[in-house]
Structure formats: C-alpha cells, structure tokens
Amino acid sequence: MxxxxxxxxxxxxxxxxxxxxxxxxAIKFASRVYLEKSGNRIxxxxxxxxxxxxxxxxxKIKIITEGPDEQQAAEAIKALFESGFNEELG
Structure with a gap:
C-alpha cells in the first residue's frame, strides 16, 4: 500500500x-485507488x-493505492493535484 x-x-x-x-x-491502473479527506475514503x-x-x-487529501502498480498510480494521481488540474492556482 x-x-x-x-x-x-x-x-x-x-x-x-x-x-x-x-x-x-485512476482507471488506467490495476491497483485500487482511493482518495481520503477527513477520514472519508472514496x-x-x-x-x-x-x-x-x-x-x-x-x-488536504490523502491518496491511497493498493495493488501491482500502486506506486505508479499514486504518483500519477498526485501529479494531477500538483498541476492544479491545469486550472487557475490559488
């Protein structure tokens, strides 16, 4: 994990x-991918x-991945957040 x-x-x-x-x-990966905010995991x-x-x-969001490509999945999702989804940053 x-x-x-x-x-x-x-x-x-x-x-x-x-x-x-x-x-x-997330769908591109075999791993299970979750996001968690204030204890609420989806x-x-x-x-x-x-x-x-x-x-x-x-x-603050926690990215949780479990599975064969968990590291790549976590990094790909984090990269989206870090880029601000190519929108106006705060």
Whole structure:
C-alpha cells in the first residue's frame, strides 16, 4: 500500500472536470485507488464519489493505492493535484 498526501492547489477545488481527470487516470491502473479527506475514503475511479468529497482549495487529501502498480498510480494521481488540474492556482 502507498499513501501520499497532497493539497488542492486550484482555486475552484474539485469539481466535475478535475473529478473526471482523476477518475480517467485512476482507471488506467490495476491497483485500487482511493482518495481520503477527513477520514472519508472514496473510490477514485468513481467521478461521483470524488465529487462527494466536496474538496475545496487548500484541502488536504490523502491518496491511497493498493495493488501491482500502486506506486505508479499514486504518483500519477498526485501529479494531477500538483498541476492544479491545469486550472487557475490559488
């Protein structure tokens, strides 16, 4: 299992477009991919699950991956957060 922490850097937070990018990226990996906010863990392969986190700018998110390509999956998801989903950064 790999656990990485990141912070939401884009001003708009996690809305439909970033949720879709996260899910599309997570689906590429065989590993299970989760996002966790304040103890609430969701499947990162589910757009609706991601949206229900209601994560806004500055929120800390834990990325948790389990499986054969867990390190690559965790790093790919973290890279999305670090890029601010190519949106305006705060």
């Amino acid at each position: 790999v656990e990485l922490e990141t912070t939401i850097k884009n001003r708009a937070g996690i809305h439909a477009r970033p949720s879709a990018l996260i899910a599309q990226t 499947n990162a392969k589910s757009i609706m699950g991601i949206i229900t986190l209601a994560a806004s700018f500055g929120t």
